[in-house]
Amino acid sequence: MSVDPTTNKAADLARARAALIGSPALAPEKRPVPDAATLRRALGDLFELWLSGQARDAGVTGGSGFALLAVGGLARGEMLPYSDLDLVLLHDGDQPEKVQAIADELWYPIWDANIGLDHSVRTVPEALRVAGEDLSAALGLLDARHIAGDEDLSDLLIGEIRQQWRRDAPRRLPQLVEHAQQRWVRAGEVAHRSEPDVKNGRGGLRDVQLLNALALAHLTDGLRLAAEDAPGGGLGTAYRRLLDVRTELHRVAGRGREQLRAQDADEIAAALHLGDRFALSRLISDEARTISFAVEVGLRTARGAVPRRSRSMRGLLPVRRPLDEGVVEHGGEVVLARDAIPSHDPGLVLRAANASARTGMPISTSTLHRLADYAPEIRGTWSGSVRDSLLDLLATGPALLEPVEALDRMGLWGRLFPEWDFVRDLPPRDAMHAWTVDRHLLEAVAHAAPLTTRVSRPDLLLLGALVHDIGKGRGGDHSEIGARMAGVIGTRMGLWPDDVDILADVVTHHLLLAQTIARRDVDAPETAAYVAGKIGHSAVLLEILGALAEADAKATGPGVWSDWKETLTGRLVANTAELIGGGVVEPPAPLTEAALARYQADDVVVEITPTDQDHRFDVTMSAPDESGVLAKMAGVLAISDLRVLRAVVRSEAGKAINTFTVAPFYGDPPEAGLLRQRLRGALAGTIDVPQRLAQMRSVPEPRAPRDGVPGQAVLAPPVVRWVHDDVATLEVRATDRPGLLSAVSAVIERNGGSIRWAAVTTMGGTVVDTFALSWEAPVDQRRRLIIAEQVRAACLET
Incomplete structure (x- = not known):
């Protein structure tokens, strides 16, 4: 449906947009637009045509001293079904009496069409001043594009904004980084969340826009990051695929939603011809990892490009500081020593990751690629030093997340644990889980690390946390499947046979305490006897299961572990330990004669x-x-x-x-x-x-939503x-x-x-x-x- 440019009615715009989007109730193959990219182009053309006509009728023409600019999605050619319009009415300041009337003629029909609008009215000096004070405004204006009116006025603002940004970006880089980090804290990580925010999360669309801003200021190499053979994959491809996901998310939700809900995933996957929500989850995770890697490299490059004050000549030469065997610090990054030979050193990968976790410094991109190219798969049984390096890494707690993610992105983690392929990017089946299965396992390790002093075998606790859900994604009981896999992993790592058995038992019974608390009276002697029988009266296994129950719950999502659950778990473990140690678990004390008399x-x-x-x-x-x-x-x-x-x-x-x-x-x-x-x-x-x-x-x-209006x-x-x-x-x-x-x-x-x-x-x-x-x-x-x-x-x- 097209808009008659001579009428410019709000109703025309609303009807045309609705016709393009189609009803979310329609099957994907019956929708009027064949794919997400075509829909975005059609919506962009629709709004540009409508705005051009409306601006012309309002007197915003060439040489008028007024110009209409788009920022945001319309400016980038990414108009989504329910995105707001971001517009700037620019004027030269010579006709103040006309400004309000022209603005009203532009803005009111958009509001009447029930389309979100973010608008401003500025002169060029005013826009430059706002951009200099407000970082968000500056980033938005970098995408500004002329729509209608005085093109020379638009070109003046666009040129001045970009020149100002190139001049000020080095000084504003710390503010830009802090701005991004605050957004990441609020929205979380796209790659590992079960319900990710594909726009604002770490690894989402706004991170690519951040990189574009850095490239515009010549603080990072935008062309290199966008190349298809760039580290971690092509940034442009990743951006387009996430943009397609976001487009279908709007269409399915019937409004401007940025967080993908689990109940919408299958429909979005079908619209993108991906099969099911598991395929969608893997695509989102893959592309988000590519973007996360690019933004990590881009910010690191930008920091290095900003000159530091009072650097002596000696300070310009980075010092190589030893961190571990074959691993050194160089320029704030973890790199390989000059004499390190990855092809002859199977443990070098884990030592580099461990050094990164302990120091908080990232592994350099060149080091990751060198390890990916030359580090061998460990054939046969691991040596004790390799196993110790893994345990040292797991014991660093939350610090392990970034280096393990770097290894996994380059295929190195999978060489250590081939079983990881089955859980990588696997979405959870339970809505309580906030993370994909692979990230949940690492989060469990991170939460288990502070609990290692509670148990006599901290190594088996950490390994148990790492593999307790490794059997998911294969069908059947994941505890039984995972136990068999844990036995293979433990044997490959060179654990003693008895320790392999304990590790397998940890996986088999990792839900035992939680299920027992939910189904039995924790204070009853028969409950302690039931748990003791299940675990073969093993005090070591009981200790590990008690700590793992806490780590697993905390890694599941907020509110899953509570002080009440901690109390019940502690009582159950204490009663079972008493029984295993040869003691007697007393039933709850009977009422005393005095209490019974009081109640009688x-x-x-x-x-x-x-x-x-x-x-x-x-x-x-x-x-x-x-x-x-x-x-x-x-x-x-x-x-x-x-x-x-x-x-x-x-x-x-x-x-x-x-x-x-x-x-x-x-x-x-x-x-x-x-x-x-x-x-x-x-x-x-x-x-x-x-x-x-x-x-x-x-x-x-209760009633369902109707006609786009939320129900009760x-x-x-x-x-x-x-x-x-x-x-x-x-x-x-x-x-x-x-x-x-x-x-x-x-x-x-x-x-x-x-x-x-x-x-x-x-x-x-x-x-x-x-x-x-x-x-x-x-x-x-x-x-x-x-x-x-x-x-x-x-x-x-x-």
Whole structure:
């Protein structure tokens, strides 16, 4: 659809853009534009035609003293479906009475067309002054391109801006670097995030624009970086492919989104003819790594190109300082010594990486290429020195990430670990994971390094962290597959056979503690016996698994490891260690006669005691043991703004005496007397707990977005499953809502079940509740399915 340049109506522009983009509901093959690049060109032509006509009608013509310039995506020829228009109205300052009227005639139709607009009105001196003060404005104006009006005025600004940038860029380089680093902290890394920001993240599109700005100031070689045979691959190709991803991301999302969500990945992959989201993830990671490498080299070159003050003649000659055997520092980089021979030294790669991690200096590009060209694969069993170099590298913690990334980019890491090919750039299947699988493994090592003093075998902890998920991406149980692979890796590295067995066991059981905490009572003696039996009563393996559980959780994503999970893991490990050491794990202390008498003296008792953790309290409630009492207790806690983290249920002499570990949503918990009063009311029926909970939730009926307008919040579908274990365990995953524990408890109690204990974990607004149950009579599979369906319905009740 074209725009009539004589009318320039906002509605024409809106309709034309919508026709080009097409509905995101259409299959890719039915969309009006065949590919992302064609769509960008068509959108650019559309906006330029419309703006030229609008500018002409507003009096912005040749020799008028006014000019319309594009910056941003339109200026670069990269107009995306829902990108904002970035425009500058330039004037010579001789006709101030016309400026506002012309600006209104240009800007208002764009707003009326519901198109985002970033605009400014400047004279040439004003634009130069703003660019000199505001780094973002300066970078934007470097892309400025004439659209309509007085072309001489546009050329004057473009020429002056670029001359000013070349003059000031060396002085502003530290500010430019800090600006980029702050952006990287906010947006993360494109190559390894499971849901990357392809525009702003490290290795994203804005980094290429940063390199272009450096090249324009002659601080780095833009042509070399853009070449197809450049280090790390062609920057231009990487940029175009990420731009295609971003284009389809806009089209699928129906708005200007920069972060690729997992639920959109398959559709974007199909539009780009990539097959599935795994292929898309690998493409994004590959291209982002190319850009990251280029920006790293470009910034390093730019720093070297800026003259330093007060450098003596001696200071101009970089000193070669030894760092390790065959590895030296030269000019702030890790390089090979003059007499180093990579083809005869298999351990040289790891020593260079280790030196980089310990000093914080990057491995030079020439060194990486020399190692890639000549370093041999290690055939047969590793020597002890090579293995020690790997362990030294892993022990550096977060510092290992950059050098390992450099090795992997050049194919050197894969020579050490051929198994890495299966997990490289592999997107996670679980939404809780923030990283691709390969980066998750390295993050786990980084988090394990500070924990090495907790265990007697720190080497096996680090190696276990490195390979615990190595079996992913092959189908089947990744723990079993990974254990076999870990055995091969350990043997190749020259570990003692017993150590190879431990490493394989670490991979086999790396989820054991987390799953046990979720499904069993950590304080029960039989739980410690269960874990000890699983690990063959190995104290060394138990230590490693305890530390790895923490490192693995921290490497998964924010909020996965909590102080509460740390407490439960610590108690489980301590109880199991006591049992393995020949001690006896005592069950929770029974109620003393005095406590039992206190609970028997009154029909309803409520006690609140602080725990050893901040904002955590134990609430013990006692009431006559009858059907539904647990649901009412949990409901009273919910309407009192207390989130239940764990519940332990017991019955003594006809009384239900249940202890809940709770966390107030805010402030301190209510007084025990108030909770007691509310529990009495719930038991007597004077307080309708379900009704109170419904009022608290007050969630309108969910509805989907419609016509591009966001809908109301949609509840994630709950997942309810029976865990096949020697304990009848029901696992419930659902959107966190007030009274969820009460609702599920009510279903279980209505069906004749008793809850022995319950644990609640909340992650990102989703709860994972686990209930250990007992039944008065055996429950067959059909009955279990009915109960699960009733629980699922209860999770969705409003």
